[in-house]
Structures are given as C-alpha cells and as structure tokens.
Amino acid sequence: MNTLIYTSCLGLFCLLAEILNLRKLLVPLVVLGITVIFGVNYMEWNQGGSFYNDMLRIDHFSVAFSALVLLVGMLILVLTADYYKNEIHHISDYLAILIFTLCGALIMLSFSNMAMLFLGIEILSISLYIMAGSKRFETKSNEAGFKYFLMGAFASGFLLFGIALIYGVTNSFHLEKIGMYIMNHDATTISPLFYIGMMLMLVAMLFKVAAAPFHFWSPDVYEGSPALITAFMSTLVKIAAFGALYRLFATCFVGTLSYATQTLSIVSVASLAIGNFTALHQTNFKRLMAYSGISHAGYLLLAIIALYANTASALFYYSAGYAFATIGAFAVAIPVFHSMQNEGMDAFNGLGKKNPLLAALLTMSMLSLAGIPPFAGFLGKYYIFSKAIAAGHVALTLIAVIASMIGAYYYLKVVLAMYTKDSNDKTIEASPLYIMVAVFCVAMSLVLGLFPNMLMGLI
Amino acid sequence: MTQYLFYLLAALSVISALLVVFSKVPMYSVLWLVVCFFTIAGHYIILNAQFLAIVHIIVYAGAIMVLFLFVVMLLNLNKENEQHKNNWIRFAAVVSGGILFLTLIAAMRSTEVLAYNLPPKSEIGFVQNVGMKLFTDFVLPFEISSILFLSAMIGAVVLAKKDKN
Numbered sequence: 373m374n375t376l377i378y379t380s381c382l383g384l385f386c387l388l389a390e391i392l393n394l395r396k397l398l399v400p401l402v403v404l405g406i407t408v409i410f411g412v413n414y415m416e417w418n419q420g421g422s423f424y425n426d427m428l429r430i431d432h433f434s435v436a437f438s439a440l441v442l443l444v445g446m447l448i449l450v451l452t453a454d455y456y457k458n459e460i461h462h463i464s465d466y467l468a469i470l471i472f473t474l475c476g477a478l479i480m481l482s483f484s485n486m487a488m489l490f491l492g493i494e495i496l497s498i499s500l501y502i503m504a505g506s507k508r509f510e511t512k513s514n515e516a517g518f519k520y521f522l523m524g525a526f527a528s529g530f531l532l533f534g535i536a537l538i539y540g541v542t543n544s545f546h547l548e549k550i551g552m553y554i555m556n557h558d559a560t561t562i563s564p565l566f567y568i569g570m571m572l573m574l575v576a577m578l579f580k581v582a583a584a585p586f587h588f589w590s591p592d593v594y595e596g597s598p599a600l601i602t603a604f605m606s607t608l609v610k611i612a613a614f615g616a617l618y619r620l621f622a623t624c625f626v627g628t629l630s631y632a633t634q635t636l637s638i639v640s641v642a643s644l645a646i647g648n649f650t651a652l653h654q655t656n657f658k659r660l661m662a663y664s665g666i667s668h669a670g671y672l673l674l675a676i677i678a679l680y681a682n683t684a685s686a687l688f689y690y691s692a693g694y695a696f697a698t699i700g701a702f703a704v705a706i707p708v709f710h711s712m713q714n715e716g717m718d719a720f721n722g723l724g725k726k727n728p729l730l731a732a733l734l735t736m737s738m739l740s741l742a743g744i745p746p747f748a749g750f751l752g753k754y755y756i757f758s759k760a761i762a763a764g765h766v767a768l769t770l771i772a773v774i775a776s777m778i779g780a781y782y783y784l785k786v787v788l789a790m791y792t793k794d795s796n797d798k799t800i801e802a803s804p805l806y807i808m809v810a811v812f813c814v815a816m817s818l819v820l821g822l823f824p825n826m827l828m829g830l831i
Numbered sequence: 832m833t834q835y836l837f838y839l840l841a842a843l844s845v846i847s848a849l850l851v852v853f854s855k856v857p858m859y860s861v862l863w864l865v866v867c868f869f870t871i872a873g874h875y876i877i878l879n880a881q882f883l884a885i886v887h888i889i890v891y892a893g894a895i896m897v898l899f900l901f902v903v904m905l906l907n908l909n910k911e912n913e914q915h916k917n918n919w920i921r922f923a924a925v926v927s928g929g930i931l932f933l934t935l936i937a938a939m940r941s942t943e944v945l946a947y948n949l950p951p952k953s954e955i956g957f958v959q960n961v962g963m964k965l966f967t968d969f970v971l972p973f974e975i976s977s978i979l980f981l982s983a984m985i986g987a988v989v990l991a992k993k994d995k996n
Contacts, residue, residue, distance in 0.1 A: 380978055387985070424971035465989045472982040479975065487972045495979045502986030541942075564938035 383471035434482035477612035516596025531576035537569030554627035594662035603702035643670030644775035678763035693748030700737035700813030707802035722795020748820035844870035880956030
C-alpha cells in the first residue's frame, strides 16, 4: 500500500520540480526516489493484508511483481536522462506520466476489487496513449497514439461491460465475493450472463497483452512510438496485464477456469503461430519486437491455462527474463537507431566490427529472448512448459516448443546481420548510460539463468 | 406506470441509437446521440439514481456532445465523402457483432429474473448516499481516480503545448 502512495507522490513531485526549476537534477532524483520505493516495497513482504475496505490486497505475489515493475521502471527512467536530453523543457511532464504509468501497473498487480482493476488499467493505458503520441511532429507517432487510444478505449468498453454483467449476477465487485458465488454454484447453475461477463473481461485483458486475435494494434503502435516508450510498453504493460490476469483467475475465476481453458488455448496457439510466423519477414526492428511480444504472450498464456499447477513463480520468472532481455535489446538498439538514423534491421549491419561491446550485449539479449541456455529465457520457457505438462496440456506444450524453435530463427537473423553483413562508415556512439543499462540487463539474464532459485522460490 | 415509461424510454433509446449509426450526415448522428443520452438519463431516474442522471446529462449530453459538434464542424465532416470499408470487412463485422448479440440475447433468456429483484425503494442513488459511499467504502478508488485525471490533464498539455523553439 505504501508503495502505491509513495509512487503517486513521486509523480506529483515531478510536476512540482518544474516550478522549482529542478529539471536538470530531476532524473537522478526520480531514480533515487524509485530506489527508495523499491526498498519500501521490500519492507511490505511480510506485512501483507487488505487495505481500504478490501480494495487492495498486498501479498507475496503482488510484492514480487511490484518489485519487478519498479525495477523495469527504474531502468527506463535511467535512460530518459539521455533519450530526452534535447527535450529538457518537457522532461518533468514525461517523467510524471511515466511514474503515473507505474502507479497504474502497481494497482493492477494488487487489486482486490473490480473498480480498482478498471482504474489501474485506465491509468496505465491513458498515460501510455499520451507517451505513444508524444513525438508530436511525426506522423507515425501520431498514428501510434491515436490508434492505441481508439482501440484501447474500445477494449475498455468490453471490460466495463464484462464487469457490469458480473456485478449483475453476483451483486459484488469484490474478487473474493465473486469467487464465493462460483464456489456456491455448480457449473450448471451459474448464470450464463456470468460466463459472458467473464469472456468480455477476457477480451479486454487479452487486448492489453496483445494476444492474437487482439494483436492488430501492437505492431503499428510499437513502430510509431518513440523507441524508449516501445521498450517501456512491451515490458511493463505485458507484466502488469499478465499479473492482473493471473490474479483475476487465481482469486476469482478459478472455479470457472475449465470453461475458459479452450478459449485460452486457442488464443495461445494463435498468438504463437501469428507472432512467430509474421516475425520471420519483418524488416523493422520495432515491428519484430512487437511480433516477438505477441508470441511471448502466447507462452505466458500457458501459465494461466495451467493455473492449477500453481504457476505463479513460473509466470514471475518468465516475466523477469522477458523484461530484462527486451530492455537489454532496446538499450542497444536505441543508440544504434540514433546514430544510423534508421530503425530497420539493416541498421545493425556490421555492428560486430564497429562496436563489439554493443553487438555482444544485443546478441546475448536476443539469445535470452530466443530461449537459449544459459540465459533466463531458456529456464523461463522450461518452467512454464513443465507446469503446462504437469497440468495435462501436452499437445499445447508441444506446439509451444515447435513455435519457440521457429522463433529462434528470427532472433538469430538480427545476430547474423551484426556479424556477417557489410556496414557503412557511420560510427555508432552510445552514451555510458545505455551501456550501463544493457550490461545490467544482460548480467541479470545470466544470473537468473544460472541461479533460478533466487526467484523461483519466492511466491 | 413505471413499466410503461420504461418500455417507452427503452424503445426511444434503441431507435435513437440505431439512427446514430445509420444517419448519413455526421451532424444528425451527433444530435441523435444527444437524444439517446437523454433517454438513458431517463432510465437512471426510473432507477432512483438522480445524481447519476444529472451527471450523465451534464457530462455527456453537455460537455462531450459540444466537443463532438465542434470537431464535426471544425473538421468539416458534414459531407458524405467518407470512403466506405470494403464489403468483406463489413460482412465480418456484421457476423461477429451478430454472434455477440445472439449470445447476449440467449443468455438473457435463460437467466432467471428473480435474482435481480433489487429493493424497490432503493435510495442509493441520492446525492448524499452516493457521497457517503464514495468517501467510506470507495475512498481509495475515488482518490486514485485523481491520478487518472492528472495524467490525462498533463497529457493534454504535453500534446497541445506550443514549443518555444
């Protein structure tokens, strides 16, 4: 609870900093603030419970995921110092919006009431609509912001309709009471409206995680948004939305999971197929990452489908591995794009000769995303697949394994471009901040891959 | 008496909603939307939710509709030159929308109505009761929504502010 309050206050502080003329000092101050909040979050590990009439519930799951979200936020905020150095007059607005986005994510990870879920999703999304369109004079960015906004508003409509139908049936917004309703009825006496409400909520959540067939927005939005915001979106939104989805199913819809299993399986297979096959012939790096994100949503959905096998830690481990690999990749890609003035895959041509350190860091991030040992991406997939098999979804797991083999190909295409293709004369300069963040992310991927028990035993 | 009023309002809101979609001139769509919002506000009053009804009229029929009208006028959308989607997309949209509609109708039919008997003279919709709820049970969502509005306001400034250079 304190985590959320302090994060909101930090966002307000960013706005006040504009008046106090602290713009140049703001990024270090904010990063320091997030570090403190990380500590506050750590203190809440053993002080869980429900707050404010059971609106929020803090437990090990929410504290662990909040820590991950705060860490992701911190890494991105470190990079803002360099990314927005030419837009210093906007920095306090941007930072405030990014921190409010974190607030939304924190709410989505600890909600215990449908009203809080809706508010969390809206805070997260509305802040990101703005950030997606924040390069005002670029048509692509305008398109991204607008497309995300229109589609997202539509998805919110589905979410609200679903919540309303469930309220109509159960007379409650509290997850626990809705769960009680399911427990007290067997599958035949649960009102059909409840199932429709659940499905409509599922549509909205699957839209937020960009799972097929609700993925059409993601490549365009990822491509048009500023690269740093793409990195933020592809990690934070996915982690928060999957945390919320897991929480929703684990505490509320657990009794009706079997009803949704078939739908979720189809969505998962579709995401794996569409994500991996479409990624094969992408020429833009951000679009590639968007399709990669769609396929990762497919893997993560396995953790929801196999809920009975207690997949919380597997979900957490996989999210952490995915987040570090993605941020590591973007921390290399952003300075490369900047120097080459080009966001295509050919921007990486010859990077292996021009800047071996950056090339090595990107290679390791890509290997982690592809799921190759000893990186965290491999063990993440291993844990999720083994849980899915334990829950009896063998065919689904087989499809996911095949999909991950296809996936390895397009990640390696980036690596091949760096080491085998000829380059032009442009030099690549990366500020130490990017290298620092990339090294940290790759190191985390390695450490998590070698010592998985650090996270696996947590939840 | 209330029942007849309900059927009248329901019919009016369905008809006006259909007219919003089928009007060829955007200006008429906007005006029919105003009618639709007023009929929905009527439903709220039948349900004894005066506060919600008034807020609905002020916010939707007032502020948002004026915004719509301005956009329609400023962008000069009041012509029928909008390109139509191709027929396949229309067909797909009709089919998927129709399936959702059918499922909803079927679900409504097979649910027992008894479960929704609210207390007949509920006073929850009065201003003071809504206020009490907001500041006791729902105090956290109420306060948290300020972050949402703050974020949206900063966004409006960020997107609309003139650059100095």
